Amino acid sequence: MPEETIFSKIIRKEIPSEMLYQDDLVTAFRDINAQAPTHVLIVPNKLIPTTNEVSAADEQALGRLFIVAAKIAKEEGIAADGYRLIVNCNDHGGQEVFHLHMHLLGGRKLGRMLPQS
Numbered sequence: 286m287p288e289e290t291i292f293s294k295i296i297r298k299e300i301p302s303e304m305l306y307q308d309d310l311v312t313a314f315r316d317i318n319a320q321a322p323t324h325v326l327i328v329p330n331k332l333i334p335t336t337n338e339v340s341a342a343d344e345q346a347l348g349r350l351f352i353v354a355a356k357i358a359k360e361e362g363i364a365a366d367g368y369r370l371i372v373n374c375n376d377h378g379g380q381e382v383f384h385l386h387m388h389l390l391g392g393r394k395l396g397r398m399l400p401q402s
């Protein structure tokens with residue numbers, strides 16, 4: 286079994302978060318270290334450490350991440366102007382919390398997707 290992260294405790298409401306949405310498959314809450322006016326994390330309730338561990342059994346939950354991202358973007362008033370969805374994986378991807386999550390970022394012009402190198 287993969288090791289739980291703080292996100293499992295947030296999902297179970299054992300520690301506080303600014304939760305925006307929860308259903309049987311996914312949970313959405315504001316990022317504690319916001320990088321944009323809207324910065325929400327949308328996570329499968331099931332612990333999947335990284336995108337390397339996704340399987341066909343996760344299709345519904347992973348699809349739900351997009352459904353909920355679009356819903357929250359509309360609620361936050363950022364849908365028309367646009368936003369960015371990011372899923373980081375492992376060291377080169379800059380992943381810090383090993384419970385797969387989608388970042389929803391918006392509310393300002395975000396600039397280039399990657400710094401030029």
Ligand code: DGP
Binds near residue numbers: 302314316317318326
């Ligand atoms: P990543 O680098 O993709 O693994 O992003 C992890 C994000 O999780 C990072 O933007 C900060 C956020 N984060 C870490 N710990 C907590 C927490 O306890 N609560 C909340 N709301 N966000 C957290």
